Amino acid sequence: GAVVSQHPSWVICKSGTSVKIECRSLDFQATTMFWYRQFPKQSLMLMATSNEGSKATYEQGVEKDKFLINHASLTLSTLTVTSAHPEDSSFYICSARDFSGGTTDTQYFGPGTRLTVL
Amino acid sequence: TQLLEQSPQFLSIQEGENLTVYCNSSSVFSSLQWYRQEPGEGPVLLVTVVTGGEVKKLKRLTFQFGDARKDSSLHITAAQPGDTGLYLCAGALYNFNKFYFGSGTKLNVKP
Numbered sequence: 001g002a003v004v005s006q007h008p009s010w011v012i013c014k015s016g017t018s019v020k021i022e023c024r025s026l027d028f029q030a031t032t033m034f035w036y037r038q039f040p041k042q043s044l045m046l047m048a049t050s051n052e053g054s055k056a057t058y059e060q061g062v063e064k065d066k067f068l069i070n071h072a073s074l075t076l077s078t079l080t081v082t083s084a085h086p087e088d089s090s091f092y093i094c095s096a097r098d099f100s101g102g103t104t105d106t107q108y109f110g111p112g113t114r115l116t117v118l
Numbered sequence: 119t120q121l122l123e124q125s126p127q128f129l130s131i132q133e134g135e136n137l138t139v140y141c142n143s144s145s146v147f148s149s150l151q152w153y154r155q156e157p158g159e160g161p162v163l164l165v166t167v168v169t170g171g172e173v174k175k176l177k178r179l180t181f182q183f184g185d186a187r188k189d190s191s192l193h194i195t196a197a198q199p200g201d202t203g204l205y206l207c208a209g210a211l212y213n214f215n216k217f218y219f220g221s222g223t224k225l226n227v228k229p
Contacts, residue, residue: 006160034217041224044161044219046219051215057215093160093161095160105149105166105210107217109161109163110160
C-alpha cells in the first residue's frame with residue numbers, strides 16, 4: 001500500500017507555544033489530505049480537509065485560527081497548533097487521499113503524532 | 119447519530135473463535151474501507167470495497183460490501199491474539215470530499 005509519513009512522532013511543548021506537524025505522501029500525489037484527532041479508546045474525529053493550492057475546510061467546532069493548515073504541494077500538508085494549551089494534548093493523525101486508481105478512493109494514514117502540552 | 123453505525127463496540131473472545139463486525143448506514147457509499155489500528159499508531163488499511171455485493175478475502179479475514187452499498191461486514195475466522203486491535207470502517211460518499219468513520223470495534227483475543 002501507499003506510504004504516508006508524519007513528523008514528529010511525538011512532541012512535548014510548553015503552554016503558549018506553537019507546534020508544527022508535517023504529513024507527507026511518499027509514493028503518490030495527494031490533492032487532498034485529512035487531519036484527524038483521536039482521543040483514547042475512541043474513533044477518529046475529522047478536524048479538517050486540506051486541499052492542495054486552496055484553503056482548508058474545517059469541521060464544525062474546529063477553530064481555524066488555532067489549527068492552521070497549509071497544503072503547499074501535492075505531497076505535503078502541515079498542521080500548526082498555535083498557542084497550544086494542555087487541552088490540545090492529543091493524538092493527531094493525518095491521511096492522504098489516493099484517487100489515482102480511478103475507481104478506488106482510499107485514504108492512507110500516517111503513524112500519528114502524540115502532542116503533550118505542559 | 120453517526121452516519122456509519124459500527125457494532126459491536128467491544129469484543130473479547132478466546133483464540134480460535136470466529137467473529138463478525140458490522141458497519142451499517144442509510145447512506146450509499148462509493149467505497150468503503152476497513153482499517154486496523156494498534157495503540158499509538160495510525161490506522162492500517164486492510165481492504166477497500168467498491169462494488170455492491172463484493173466479497174474480499176485477506177487470509178482469515180472476509181470482507182463483504184452490501185448489495186446496496188450501504189453496509190459492510192468483517193468476519194474473522196479462528197481469531198488469533200495478533201488480531202487484537204481497534205477495527206474501523208470508513209466510507210466515502212459520492213460528491214463529498216471526506217470519509218465518514220464508524221465508532222470502532224475494540225477486539226481482544228485471549229490466548
